[in-house]
Amino acid sequence: MDDQFYLQDSRSHVGDGLTFHGKEHRGYYTDLDKCELYTKEKACGHRDTDIPWPKRYIDERAHYGVDCQLMDEQASNSMLEPGCRVYLQVPGSWNGNDVYWMGWNKGQVTADLGRACNLNLEQSRIEFAADLSAGSRKLWSAEYIDSIRRRLVWRQDVDLKQALRGTGIKLAKPKKPREEVFNCGGCGRFIGDMQRYREDCRNCGTSNTP
Template identity: 55%
Template sequence: MADQFYLQDSRSYVGDNLTFWAKDGQGYVTDLDKAEVFTAEQATSHRDTDVPWPKTYIDARSHIGVDHQYLRLEDAAEQLVSGCPCVLQVVGEWNGNDMVFARKVIGRTADFSQAAQVSKEQAEALGNDPAEITLWPAAYVEQKTRRVVRRDRLAIKEALRGTGIKLAKPKKPREMMFNCHGCGRFISDRQRFHHDCLNCGADNRP
């Protein structure tokens, strides 16, 4: 529906993945299926740091990520049987909490749907170094997937076109002011480091 929005907390990311308001106000999540869905009115009545994204726009650009925190090799071991499809995790590479896999054609990816799948025997025949590649049964990993979205796939102006929503310009933070300890006049934080008080010559550096 056109009047459905996710609300991003723009102050932080997990790797390249956006974080959104979770359902029932339970913090923030990268998992789109656990994110709260707002109306346009609800999505535009929050803080300046909260960014409304049309749900259809985000859903169309999401991919399948795998948070390594929910996987255990000892749990997966019993599924590593002859002929089972496997994926190859690249050891030591992450996108936030997300695993990185050998890709179907060439290269590496944090999108599970783009990960190469080979049989257990094919993977073992490759002679991969355990220090570089970890073998996982694909069915086990697939159970731990979630939908996430990367910031480099998004453009807020494009997303909000036609919605009538205009983002508030972030307020410029006010510069901290201090009283000169010599004469009491106001000086800025920047000024007290750049030069002595222009009125009485006092050094106001901490």
């Protein structure tokens, strides 16, 4: 529906993945299937750091990633049977929590599972024997990985102005927080928070560093 929105928490992100309000307002997630959907009215009634994104726009630009915290090597190994398909992980590399995989093009690695190559198990063991032995590649059952993948969207794949065009939503500019001020301990004049660390009072020379 056009009147459904995800609500981004713009204060944080995980790697390149945008984080959104979770269902029942419990936490924040990059996994779109765990995120709450709002009407236009409710999406616009939150903090100025919360950004409404049309569901259709986000869904069209979403991809699948695999959270390293969900990966169970034992479960995957039990599914490595002759003739099965496998993905080749690049160990030690992450985009946020998402692992990197070997892509179809030589030398290409990607955290987008849709761009990762999946090959025959026996072929992979032969073709990448040296990499597997050195630990620079690792085999995972494609069936297993596909069962734990999740939908997310990267910040570089979306454009807020484009997304909100035609929705009638005008975002308020976040208010700049007022700088905290203090009284100089020597003369009582006002000094800014950063000034008291950077220099002594310009009026009386008193150090106001905490």
